[in-house]
Structure formats: C-alpha cells, structure tokens
Amino acid sequence: MGKKKGINAEKVMLILLALMVLAGAIVISVLFTMRERNKPSLVAANRTIILNGNYLDTDHEIYSSPKRKAYWLPAEDTMRELAVTFRQSTNLSTVRFCLDENSYELSPMSNKLYGCGKRNKKTLISDSGRFPVLSVNGTLYISTSFMQKHLDCSVDDLTDYDMSIAIIHHDSVRERLDASWTEEKRIAHAFGGLGKKVYTESAEAFMHNYDRGFRVFEVDLEYTSDGILVGAHSWDNNYLKKTFGYLRPDDDDGEWLTRAEFHELQQTTKYSPLTFNQMCQLLTTYSDAILIIDGKYNDEETVHREYADILRTCQEYPGVADRLIPTIYNQKMYSWVSDIYKWHSMIYMWYQLEPASFSPTNELKFAFSHGIPAVAYGDKRENELINNEARKYGIKTYVHTIDDEDIAMRLENDNVYGLITNSLAPEY
DSSP: OOOOOOOOOHHHHHHHHHHHHHHHHHHHHHHHHHHHHHEEEEEOOTTTEEEEEEOOOSOOOOOOOOSSSSSEEEHHHHHHHHHHEEEEEEEEEEEEEEEEEEEEETTTTTEEEEEEEEOEEEEEEEEEEEEEEEETTTTEEHHHHHHHHHHHHHEEEEEEEEEEEEEEEEETTTOOOOGGGGGGOEEEEOOBBBBHHHOOOOOOHHHHHHHHHHHHHEEEEEEEETTEEEEOSSOOOOHHHHHOOOOOOOOGTTTTOHHHHHHHHHHHHSBOOOBBHHHHHHHHHTOOOOEEEEOOOOOOHHHHHHHHHHHHHTTTTTSGGGGGGEEEESSSHHHHTTOOOOOOOOEEETTTTTGOOOHHHHHHHHHHTOOOOOOEETTTTTOOOHHHHHHHHOOOEEEEEOOOOOHHHHHHTTTTOEEEEESOOEEE
C-alpha cells in the first residue's frame, strides 16, 4: 500500500487566512452598508439657507439626513457668512480645521471627530454614525447640530408656503424675541372702535373689543404738559373735538393738555380715556391681554424718558411689563428701547421712515438680525414683494389701519400676515 499523505500545514494556514479575510470583508461590508444607509442624502432644491440675515451663497450641495432634523452646509462658505474664522488642512488620513480659536480633527474613514486642545490633546467629540462633520470630495461640511452645540448658533427650521427655510444666526446676533403674540392675526387699533367712534384709547373700547375676542391691543401714548403718560392719538384740536367733543381756543392747537385738563376730559365725556397707570391696572384684571405701545416719539432723549417711565409704572404691577410690546420706528431706536429693559418682544413700524430712503430688504434684515418677529406698515406702502421677502426671514407682516373686508381680503391674497384694525372682527 502506498504511503498516506499528511495534511499540509501551509495549506491549512492559507485556508484559515482566506476565511479570516472573507469574514473581515463581510464585517466591513456590513458596517459600510450601515454607515452609508445613515449617510446624509441630497436635500431638496428648494431649501433656502439664511445666515445672519444673508442668503447662503455657495456653489456646493447642501446635505440632509433622512432620519435626523439637521443639515450639512459647506464649511468655508457658511463660516464666512457667520463671520467665523475658518482654516482647513488635509492629509491622507485626517482633516484638520479651525473655527475661530478652536481646533478639530476629522478622520474621514471612521468619521471620528476630535477636539484638539492645548498641546494637541485630543478629545473625542463624536464617533461614526453621528456625522457632525463630513468630508465629501475634498469639501468639508458642518452640520447644523454641530453649529448649535459648538458655535452657539441658533437654528430655526421653518416650513411655510410650500417653501422650506433654515434660518441660522451666530451668537453675535441677538437672541430672537418672543413671537407668541403674533398668533393673533388682527390687532385692535387704539383699543379698537366703539361703533363709528375710533381713537378713544378708552376703557370702554378696550372692554368692548376684548369681549369681541381681541387679545392684542395697540395704544398711542402722549405726555401731558406736566409729564404724565396718557392714552391719546395727538393733542390736535380737531382730534380732541371729533373724538371727545372737547373744545379749546385755536391758539392752543397742538399744545399738550395738563394732567388736570386730561382729568377734566375723563369726567366730561362718555368715554374714559386712560392714563398709562390705569392701563396697567386694566392689564392686571385682563391677564391674557397684550399691549403694543405706539409711543410716537423718535428722539433718543424722549424715548429713554418714555420707556423709563413705562417701566417705573409697571413695577407697581408685577408681570405687566412682560406683556408690553414696544414699537420702534427706526433702527437706532432698537438700542434706545433695549437700554431700558429686556422686553419680551418688539414690533418695527415703518410709518415714520422716509419713502425716498426706504429699503424693505434692509429693514427686514435689521428686524431679522435683532430677533424682531413682526413689522407693520400702511396700506399705501404694502406690496406683495415685501410680504414674500418677509416670509423668507420668518417675519410676520401687519398692515394698518384696515377697516374694509374687501381690502382685507386683497391684502391676505398678497400674503399679508395680519391687520391692525378699528372695526373688523378678530380672526379665530
């Protein structure tokens, strides 16, 4: 009989090695498949990105995740718009980049991201599967979730009017003010009308229109000659006569009433025009009412004085100050009003802006970058382009003063968000 051949140890080793390679390939394939499945897909072409009030200007794609509400934006273009210093260097295995004074290192193959501290000490920020940063064809992409966490950015993702918008602003832009009051699409002008009587700024007008369903009220404030803030549209003789039946000599036209004369006005008319102190008492009783302050004045000294007096009065009525919405009439007024108190919200009315220099885009960018949720303007200035531009910034547009349903319907067809009215019913 012939001699039995033994098993070749070398062949066994080769077989085992082949099996190990195959198993490794299967594992890598599975991991790669899982990783690719989670990898961001191209976002829809109608996605609009606004950074610090400017549209993102980029030739690169924008990516989104099918599972997570986040976007990946080209790092260099995005940081430029956010005014963040950006530097990047790439070698075969890593991408190093800096955002202002902070350094990071990305391993594109494993998608591990490290923060690089002093002496190049690395701290793992994210492992594979989360994708805070991506490298695609040599271009670095940064996710909105990374920007929120590591760059103190605020991201508002809006979907409105069949247009998807992501609005991002850096901490250099002030935080957005409260916009919950804009859920009310109609605002009662001068506390609203009483039948055909308008501009009374009276307790009767307030209570009548509150009962009709209004919750946001606009009021005009004026000073008496002895320094008391009261509800009044003006001190013109024609206004005082038409609204209250109050008569005085022609020589006094435009002169501020004294406190005693305003008190007399309160006693002799069937309406009860209010001091600002009395308005605060009213707001204490009607705890869900919001008051828009149309303070009329636009010089720094008087604006400071007016809002300081408003805040001083509010101290007697806890919580009332946070239900007041100051009105600004120009960009400088924002800081003047904000110097006095951290108001919960604000509205930007354009009726005092000069038509010759008026630029709706500039004013909307200012409102957006300062977190102001709404602007208001007159019907003669209204046009559909303003409303469409405002929508892109997530800003609500109100038009004043509208008392005709046909005009209201036309404005709503032009994408006006809301109306300031004397007589129209509130929308529910």
